[in-house]
Amino acid sequence: MFVQILSFPCLWSFHDLLIDPHNNVYVYPWSLLQIIFVFILATCFLRTFIPRPPKENPQHARTVIQALQTVLVPTCSLWPTRYIRLVERASTHGHGSASKIVVPLSMLLQDVRDGLMELRDPVCDLEDLMDGGVSAYGCYVCLSIDWKWRVHWLDRVLQGDISDDAKSWVADSSYLPADMQRVRRLAPGASPSPGLQSIINLDNKPLSHLATIQLPRGSRVTLEFTFLSSSISVLSTAHTLCMMPFLTRRFPYRLSDVFAVVSNTRNFKLTSLSNASETYANSLVAASTKLTDDPVVRKQYVDEMGIKAWRERRLMIAFEAALVRKGWLEHWEVVLVAR
Structure with a gap:
């Protein structure tokens, strides 16, 4: 009986009922129950096997932004949107976890150049950021190296020295x-x-x-x-x-x-x-x-x-x-x- 309910012909009978109004009227309730039953099964499967994105913890988000403030300081009262996204991404780890705030190196260089961000203690903070990150409030603030930097330096290593192409690449970059x-x-x-x-x-x-x-x-x-x-x-x-x-x-x-x-x-x-x-x-x-x-x-x-x-x-x-x-x-x- 269970196999028959889930079988394709039984489900298709509901479609036939909609097309042919002369079908047996007693088939309609039974076909509708089949559709509802399959819908419930699909919903249970999705809720069980597909993980939902973690919810942001407001208290943990405040802790994360405090950790970020031990290293970086915005030059205005509001944080740039991209740093808010970094905080939101780190705060979704939840309570009690050592959240890692990963700041892309290219973003940091560009924002310092544009006067949007400042390092509190540039030499000491950079020294810690380069090796494991800065630990504060149970979180870690660290740098990530963009793939374009790695490709560029590998190309220069293979060339053995700076070339005209490398000079033009640097001149065209946003940070010089x-x-x-x-x-x-x-x-x-x-x-x-x-x-x-x-x-x-x-x-x-x-x-x-x-x-x-x-x-x-x-x-x-x-x-x-x-x-x-x-x-x-x-x-x-x-x-x-x-x-x-x-x-x-x-x-x-x-x-x-x-x-x-x-x-x-x-x-x-x-x-x-x-x-x-x-x-x-x-x-x-x-x-x-x-x-x-x-x-x-x-x-x-x-x-x-x-x-x-x-x-x-x-x-x-x-x-x-x-x-x-x-x-x-x-x-x-x-x-x-x-x-």
């Missing part, structure tokens, strides 16, 4: 950090040691530049360069983050490459080699602080470069400082004497 060499001079810690007559930053120049330098005999020159820690894998998220300060600069050299070029350069003799990462990180932090808090320096920079460029400089200096403090980037100095 510029060279920070002049900004580093704002920090007292960035000054060279007394007695050094020349400084060459290899982050902005090819290694072949050494062969073109002509200095009086006995004079000294300092080479500064930044390179990736040997513990960083090429395909890792850390590698992509380490490349951010080099958007418009050359890839960081390997230490062995610098030694090879110095050894083959007859114009100079190597006298000392030192790891200046701690001093370099402190100088970056000092430069970022002065660029932010010194009204004279801030106004001069904004007047010359524009407000968006000023925001970009501050963020990228803090970004590089966080990477150096974590040990993912290392900064070394080589002192050479002209022969």
Whole structure:
């Protein structure tokens, strides 16, 4: 009987009744019961086997937004809509769970550039965001790397250096950090040691530049360069983050490459080699602080470069400082004497 009720011909008899009014009138109630029975079964199946989306917990949502506020601060009284969506997505995990607020890196960079968001403590917060996230109120605020960044950096790694195509890609992007060499001079810690007559930053120049330098005999020159820690894998998220300060600069050299070029350069003799990462990180932090808090320096920079460029400089200096403090980037100095 049960199989007959659910069979296709029995269900189709109701359709025949609607078409042919001369059908047996006693079939109508029975066919209607069949339809109702199937509808009830389908409803029970959907409610049982198809999970419903979790409801947002208002109290948990307030906790999530408090956690987000420990890292990010909107520049106006209202949060941008896209951050509200991040909070709603994280708050659906419910009570008692360690909600993860995932902020896309490209969105953060763009919003800081546009003046919509600020980091409370840029260097410290970025240092934590890069490695596991910031823990607050039982939640985690962390960064996610967009796939386009990974593809771009992998392409540059395969090419071995920045090319014209890479430069055009950066120029067309919505976030364009510029060279920070002049900004580093704002920090007292960035000054060279007394007695050094020349400084060459290899982050902005090819290694072949050494062969073109002509200095009086006995004079000294300092080479500064930044390179990736040997513990960083090429395909890792850390590698992509380490490349951010080099958007418009050359890839960081390997230490062995610098030694090879110095050894083959007859114009100079190597006298000392030192790891200046701690001093370099402190100088970056000092430069970022002065660029932010010194009204004279801030106004001069904004007047010359524009407000968006000023925001970009501050963020990228803090970004590089966080990477150096974590040990993912290392900064070394080589002192050479002209022969």
